Amino acid sequence: RGLPLGVLAALVMACSGPVIEGSGDAESDTAGGETEGTDDTSGSTNGGSSGPTGSGSDSDGTTTEGTTAGTTDGVTDPTTTDPTTDPTMDPTTDPSTDPSTDPTTDPTTDPTTDPTTDTTDPTTDPTTTTDPTTDTTDATSDSDSDSTGDMCNPPPPFAEIYWVADADVVAPMVAEASQLLPGNPIAAHSDVEGEGTVTFHVDIACQGTYYAWGLAFDGTDITGNPDSYWVSFDGGQEILWSYGCGGVDQWGWDKVDITGQNCSESAFTMNLDPGPHTIRLRNREDPGFMQAPAYVAAIVVSDDGNFNPNSLYAP
Structure with missing residues (x-):
């Protein structure tokens, strides 16, 4: 088929x-x-x-x-392509592990800007260390309420020098540079008997008893030559201060005492409250035919009656 x-x-x-x-x-x-x-x-x-x-x-x-x-x-x-070998899926390139996004490098956590490391210590605020209202040396403070400021309880030693250059000089008193003193400070003198003044301004911190010394010039040792002043403080009664009796030769320091007859002396003290005060010297003698007037260049004020003014200035 x-x-x-x-x-x-x-x-x-x-x-x-x-x-x-x-x-x-x-x-x-x-x-x-x-x-x-x-x-x-x-x-x-x-x-x-x-x-x-x-x-x-x-x-x-x-x-x-x-x-x-x-x-x-x-x-x-x-x-047949193995997805585990796909380079686009390589886990080593996982953006979640990108070091550029590593949280350990987060600039917001930079320790240099950590507020906990602020070097401004509030305990060192200068506005809290210079408050004058807490100054324990303020003379007006009185922690024990004894009417004496803490700074003056007890009072510190006091000794100050006051120069004619800083004083008030009233004619016929004149001020000129001394040719004999070290440093040539200004000195005052008057050629008119009983006229011409020099007024020193003194500031006292603590109440107490104070003493004065004068840096004066005695040109000769002849009896009766000009070597004295009338002295008063705070506009009070004048006392006679004759430094010629104290043995001043040329320029020297002499304690201001009350001079009596035959050069007798009694202590001159000033009871001063805290605050400003004045000490005034008025010319007493005529320079005479020798034209050697009394001179003064400075005074020292101290609360120590045995103070040595040469420690402040040695003529």
Whole structure:
């Protein structure tokens, strides 16, 4: 019995068809009627049944292989690409581990700007260390309420020198530089008997008894030559101070005492309250024919009756 013409024509075409790249095996077996490497899910062009391997049989018992060889030439099967080797998925490039975003380098946590390291110690605020209201040396403070300021309880030693250059000189008293004293300080003198004054301004911190010395000039040792002044403090009664009796030769310091007849002396003291005071010297004698007036250049005031004025200035 012969094959139908249509089937015979199909077999002829299958055996003589071209080889297609990527179809698996490039060989055709004309003797067995097989085409290798084609993936035929239908099993046969003549309606044969298909098994799980993709093979089928036609009506004349010819078998066509439908299995997939799994090999391809030159084409990368995307189903065979291992996703673990995809460079775009390399975990070593995970942006979450980018060192540029490492939280340990967060500039907001820079220790150089840590407010806990602020070097401005509030305990060293200079505005709290120089408050004059808390000055314990304030003479007006009196912690024991004994009417004596804390600074004057007990009073510190006091000794100050006051120069004619800083005093008030009233004519005919005149002031001029001394040619005999070291440093040539200003000295005052008057050529008119009983006229001309020099007033020194003294500031006292503590109440107490004070003493005075005068830096005076005695030009000669002749009896009756000018060597005295009238002295008063705070505008009070004048006392006679004759420094010639004290043995001043040329320039020297002499304690201001009350001079009596025959050069007798009694202590001159000043009971002064805190605050400003004045000590005034008024010319007493006429310079006479020798024209050697009395001179004064400075006074010293101290609360120590035995103070040595030479420790402040040695003529």
